[in-house]
Structures are given as C-alpha cells and as structure tokens.
Amino acid sequence: MRAVILMFDSLNRHMLNPYGDTVVDAPNFARLAAHALTFDNFYAGSMPCMPARREMHTGRYNFLHRSWGPLEPYDDSMPEILGSHGVHTHLTSDHPHYWEDGGATYHARYTTWEFHRGQEGDPWKGDVAALRDLSTGGSQMRRQDVVNRKFMGTEAEHSQTRTVDSGLEFIDRNAGVDRWLLQIELFDPHEPFFASEPYRDLYPALREDQGNDWPDYLKVTEAASEVDLMRARYAALVSQCDRSLGRVLDAFDRHGLWDDTMLIVNTDHGFLLGERGWWAKSVQPWFNELVHLPMFLWDPRTGVRGDRRISLAQTVDIAPTVLAYFGLDVPEGMDGRDLAPVITGDDAVRRGGLFGIHGGHVNVTDGRYVYMRSCHDVTNQPLEEFTLMPTHMRARFAPDELRHWEPAPPFEFTKGVATMRIPSRALWMNPWPHGTQLYDLVDDPQQKRPIVDHDVELRMAQLLVDLMRDNDAPTSQYERLGLPAEGPVTTDHLRAAADLERTERSLQPLDAEMEQHATLLDRTLEDLLGDDIMQPALQRYLPGIGQVEMVNVSADSTLRDLVRVGVLPRACFDDLVAANLDPAGSAR
Numbered sequence: 001m002r003a004v005i006l007m008f009d010s011l012n013r014h015m016l017n018p019y020g021d022t023v024v025d026a027p028n029f030a031r032l033a034a035h036a037l038t039f040d041n042f043y044a045g046s047m048p049c050m051p052a053r054r055e056m057h058t059g060r061y062n063f064l065h066r067s068w069g070p071l072e073p074y075d076d077s078m079p080e081i082l083g084s085h086g087v088h089t090h091l092t093s094d095h096p097h098y099w100e101d102g103g104a105t106y107h108a109r110y111t112t113w114e115f116h117r118g119q120e121g122d123p124w125k126g127d128v129a130a131l132r133d134l135s136t137g138g139s140q141m142r143r144q145d146v147v148n149r150k151f152m153g154t155e156a157e158h159s160q161t162r163t164v165d166s167g168l169e170f171i172d173r174n175a176g177v178d179r180w181l182l183q184i185e186l187f188d189p190h191e192p193f194f195a196s197e198p199y200r201d202l203y204p205a206l207r208e209d210q211g212n213d214w215p216d217y218l219k220v221t222e223a224a225s226e227v228d229l230m231r232a233r234y235a236a237l238v239s240q241c242d243r244s245l246g247r248v249l250d251a252f253d254r255h256g257l258w259d260d261t262m263l264i265v266n267t268d269h270g271f272l273l274g275e276r277g278w279w280a281k282s283v284q285p286w287f288n289e290l291v292h293l294p295m296f297l298w299d300p301r302t303g304v305r306g307d308r309r310i311s312l313a314q315t316v317d318i319a320p321t322v323l324a325y326f327g328l329d330v331p332e333g334m335d336g337r338d339l340a341p342v343i344t345g346d347d348a349v350r351r352g353g354l355f356g357i358h359g360g361h362v363n364v365t366d367g368r369y370v371y372m373r374s375c376h377d378v379t380n381q382p383l384e385e386f387t388l389m390p391t392h393m394r395a396r397f398a399p400d401e402l403r404h405w406e407p408a409p410p411f412e413f414t415k416g417v418a419t420m421r422i423p424s425r426a427l428w429m430n431p432w433p434h435g436t437q438l439y440d441l442v443d444d445p446q447q448k449r450p451i452v453d454h455d456v457e458l459r460m461a462q463l464l465v466d467l468m469r470d471n472d473a474p475t476s477q478y479e480r481l482g483l484p485a486e487g488p489v490t491t492d493h494l495r496a497a498a499d500l501e502r503t504e505r506s507l508q509p510l511d512a513e514m515e516q517h518a519t520l521l522d523r524t525l526e527d528l529l530g531d532d533i534m535q536p537a538l539q540r541y542l543p544g545i546g547q548v549e550m551v552n553v554s555a556d557s558t559l560r561d562l563v564r565v566g567v568l569p570r571a572c573f574d575d576l577v578a579a580n581l582d583p584a585g586s587a588r
Contacts, residue, residue: 003262009190011267028246042295052268059319059334067358070105078319080109093185094159096122155196175255195236215279218564227274263298277509364464371460376482435499505569526555541572
C-alpha cells in the first residue's frame with residue numbers, strides 16, 4: 001500500500017478542461033480525470049501557502065488562531081504519524097517557503113526530503129553585482145529572480161522539471177517496496193509565470209513576448225490586451241505543469257501503481273488573472289476563483305475512476321483520508337474527515353466548510369451559498385495571534401510585536417499547552433472596505449451579484465458560528481466579527497444589508513484612465529489628510545482613516561496604493577478627482 005500526492009500551487013480550477021471550456025492546453029488533466037475521481041465541490045481552508053500546508057499536515061484550520069507560520073509543538077503531522085508507524089514518507093519540492101522562517105518545521109516531518117532551488121525570489125545564486133544593480137528596477141526579490149532564471153535556461157534545468165525528476169527517481173527505486181508516501185510538490189503555476197519555451201510556443205501571443213510575467217497583488221488598471229497576455233503566460237505555465245502531471249501518470253502506468261497506490265492531485269488555492277478586476281490573491285475577498293479548487297483522487301481499494309462527486313470537501317480532509325487509507329487512527333484533534341464515504345457513495349462528510357486568511361473575512365459555504373463575514377468596524381480589532389512559534393513568512397516576530405504578549409489558556413487542540421497571545425494587525429487584509437457579502441452559487445455561480453436575504457444569512461451566519469465553535473475559535477474572533485461567542489445568532493447580528501452599498505462600491509473595477517490624474521494619485525495619505533478639501537471625501541468612504549494604525553496603512557501610502565489595493569473604492573477616487581478641480585474644471 002503506497003500513496004503519491006502531486007501538489008501544485010495557485011492552480012486555477014476554472015482553467016482546467018475537466019472543469020469546463022478553457023484555452024489552456026492541458027491534455028493530461030483530462031487523462032487524470034479518466035483515471036481518478038474528480039471533486040466538484042472541493043474548497044480551500046486557510047490561505048495562502050503555508051497555512052494551507054499546515055492544514056494538510058494537521059487536518060485543522062489554521063487561520064482562526066494564527067497567520068502564516070511553522071508547525072507548532074502541539075501539532076499532529078500526518079507525514080510524521082505515518083513515519084512513526086513504519087510508512088516511509090518522502091518530500092521533493094521546489095517550493096521555497098518551506099525553507100524560510102515561516103515554514104521551517106514542515107520538511108523535517110518527512111522521513112527523507114529534497115529541495116530544488118530557484119523559484120520566485122529564492123536566495124539561491126549569489127550574483128552580487130546584479131543584486132546590487134538598482135537601475136534594473138524592482139525589489140530585491142525580483143532582482144534575485146532575474147539571477148535565478150539564468151541558471152534555468154532549459155526545460156531540463158527548470159526547478160519544476162528537476163523536482164519531478166527526483167520524484168520519478170523515488171518511484172523507480174521503490175516501486176517494488178510497500179508502505180511509503182511520496183509528496184511531489186511544485187511551486188508552479190505560482191507567479192512569476194516562468195515557463196519553458198516549448199510551452200510558451202503553444203500560445204502564439206507569447207512567441208515574441210518579453211513582458212512582465214509577475215503581476216502585483218492589486219486591482220487591474222492595465223489594458224485588456226495586457227490582461228489577455230498575462231493569462232496566456234499563466235496558461236503556458238499550466239501547460240508545463242500538465243506535462244509534469246503526465247510524467248507522473250506515465251510512472252503509474254509503467255510500474256502498475258494503479259493496482260495498489262493512492263494518487264491525490266491538489267492545490268492550495270487559485271489565482272485571479274483579471275477576473276473581478278483583480279490580480280492575484282490575499283488582498284481581496286476570497287472569491288470562488290481562489291478557493292473552489294481542483295481535486296482528483298484515485299483510491300485503488302474502490303476502483304472508482306472517471307466519475308465525479310458533488311459532496312463538499314476541503315483541504316483539512318486530506319490528512320485523515322491518507323491516515324485512514326494506511327489503516328491508522330485519526331488523532332482526536334483533527335477536524336477533517338476521511339473522504340472514503342464520498343469516494344464510495346457521495347455520502348456527505350461535512351455540512352459546511354470554513355475558509356479565509358488570518359485577519360480577513362471569515363467565510364463559510366454549504367455548497368450552495370457562500371457567506372463572507374467582514375469585521376464589525378473599520379479597526380478590524382481585536383485580532384490576536386496564538387502561537388508558540390512566533391515567525392512570519394520570512395522573519396521572526398520583531399521585539400515590538402512580542403513586547404505585549406500574554407499567556408493564553410490552552411485550546412482544545414494544544415494538548416494542555418498554553419500559547420502566546422500576541423496582539424496583531426492584518427496589514428493590507430482588513431476586510432472592512434469590502435463589507436459582509438452573501439452569494440447564491442446556483443443563481444449566480446460567478447458571484448457577480450451579492451444578495452440580501454435575511455433568512456439565508458441567518459442560517460449561514462449560524463453555520464459559520466457553529467463551525468467556529470467546533471474549532472475552538474478564540475473569543476476575540478467573535479468580537480472582531482460582531483458575532484456571539486455563546487448563544488444563537490439573531491437578526492441583530494446580520495450585516496449583508498447594512499454593508500451592501502460598501503460591498504457594491506468595492507466591486508467596481510478600475511481602468512487605465514485613472515493615470516490621467518497621476519499627480520493626484522501620487523499624493524500620500526498624510527498629504528491628503530492635511531488637505532481641507534480632500535479629507536472629507538476620504539472620511540466618507542473610510543471613517544477613521546486619520547487614525548492610520550487602525551486601518552493598517554502607512555502615512556506614506558499614495559492614493560494609487562489605497563485604490564489599487566482596495567482600501568478605497570473607485571467612487572472615492574472619483575470624488576477626490578472632483579474635489580481636486582477648481583470651479584473652471586482645472587486641477588488645483
């Protein structure tokens with residue numbers, strides 16, 4: 001009995017052929033769907049990268065208690081549990097976040113592991129002159145990426161290829177041995193969309209393209225032609241991922257692994273490529289393009305292939321499914337569910353799924369409705385971190401962050417261990433400008449029209465609270481969201497109607513015409529707040545904006561920053577433009 005997990009990063013469900021029409025050339029995903037079970041209602045839980053991987057290890061939501069960070073001392077780790085019961089686990093990956101401060105405890109839970117360097121801004125090759133050359137523009141990470149690419153000039157040298165090579169080497173060496181798990185984890189198609197030439201050649205627009213393939217986490221202001229080009233760059237990288245998938249499927253064919261080896265193909269989240277007027281993830285609400293995920297599973301015990309399942313499932317369900325497959329008990333602290341009943345009969349294993357990012361909306365779906373609960377007021381407080389491993393993505397918590405920590409009583413899942421309670425701010429992830437949103441995915445599958453329905457909202461808010469209680473969410477989360485920590489949700493707690501105007505403003509797209517007002521866009525928040533004409537317009541759309549620490553933006557943020565990241569809506573920009581004109585219509 002063996003298992004292989006092939007995990008991608010930022011893989012969009014809606015751009016894969018098993019899930020609908022697409023311009024992406026990806027025949028091996030269709031081949032996979034014919035060999036495996038396709039999940040139609042699979043959702044993310046905690047975002048983005050490492051929070052999702054903590055869920056894959058622990059079978060628990062991460063985002064209610066903590067932001068990005070390592071495994072905690074009290075965490076149960078699925079690979080580690082397998083290893084302690086004689087199942088050899090091997091990780092091979094080019095995902096650089098595993099080897100940063102905020103991910104450094106994950107890879108060591110595997111029996112053996114390999115890392116293939118070069119993705120994104122991985123501090124890999126030391127070309128000192130190039131890294132110091134500020135004339136090339138961009139951040140240190142982007143300059144490092146330019147350096148790294150020089151060492152991945154061919155498909156064979158690409159870190160994705162090297163990662164799959166090592167995974168196939170593991171299979172070839174161990175195909176005749178029982179009781180192992182292999183996790184081949186690819187950073188692609190995460191940005192930047194650095195695809196090898198054969199896959200770029202599949203898309204005519206890219207054959208002469210030398211443009212930027214690394215979109216910022218902002219609202220779209222680029223022309224439609226540039227949006228289309230960026231989507232083609234992403235598509236080329238998905239085609240390269242498809243080729244890697246095909247190589248794994250070939251290994252299953254070559255070694256007869258279909259007879260006795262589970263195969264899971266999944267991702268952590270999606271990525272917005274101009275949909276809803278946004279690039280990327282994290283800074284906007286977690287719409288379905290980001291959280292409704294592709295998921296494929298082959299279980300040799302059942303032989304179910306070429307079929308689909310509609311039951312709701314999530315990333316937290318992967319760990320208990322794998323443990324049960326190897327005949328091991330699922331730890332009491334895991335809230336995920338073994339998906340075996342779904343595989344064999346589409347029997348529901350969960351009535352709802354939570355998803356979100358620490359400090360952002362807390363979201364819930366029952367498979368039909370999606371409810372996105374925003375914070376109760378503009379402060380997005382109280383917000384707290386509960387951890388014994390105080391690290392961010394690439395750095396430890398600073399002394400200023402730790403100065404006011406307090407011991408917190410143990411949670412149900414911390415094995416009697418108290419944690420550090422650390423006051424937190426969510427930086428650009430304050431959900432208040434977007435408001436509380438409710439969507440009916442049957443009537444509006446693309447989530448274009450937020451609805452107001454008190455009965456549905458009451459039921460979904462109660463489901464959200466029930467699931468938060470099941471996961472022992474901290475009291476501060478209920479207070480931040482304006483929801484009851486005890487007792488029922490009532491109509492007094494509903495927010496969708498009150499927030500609707502703010503929600504609709506937040507959904508307004510931007511356009512390139514904004515740049516006609518570049519002088520205004522370049523004014524800083526501090527400058528605008530000191531302007532008697534500008535300040536009232538700002539206060540109208542974001543009350544309390546003068547209290548900079550409350551809205552988690554810096555005084556030197558420009559108007560362009562605030563609008564493109566969604567802190568201020570397009571309507572506020574239009575009002576500021578009008579306020580900036582003198583009676584004759586000229587800019588002041």
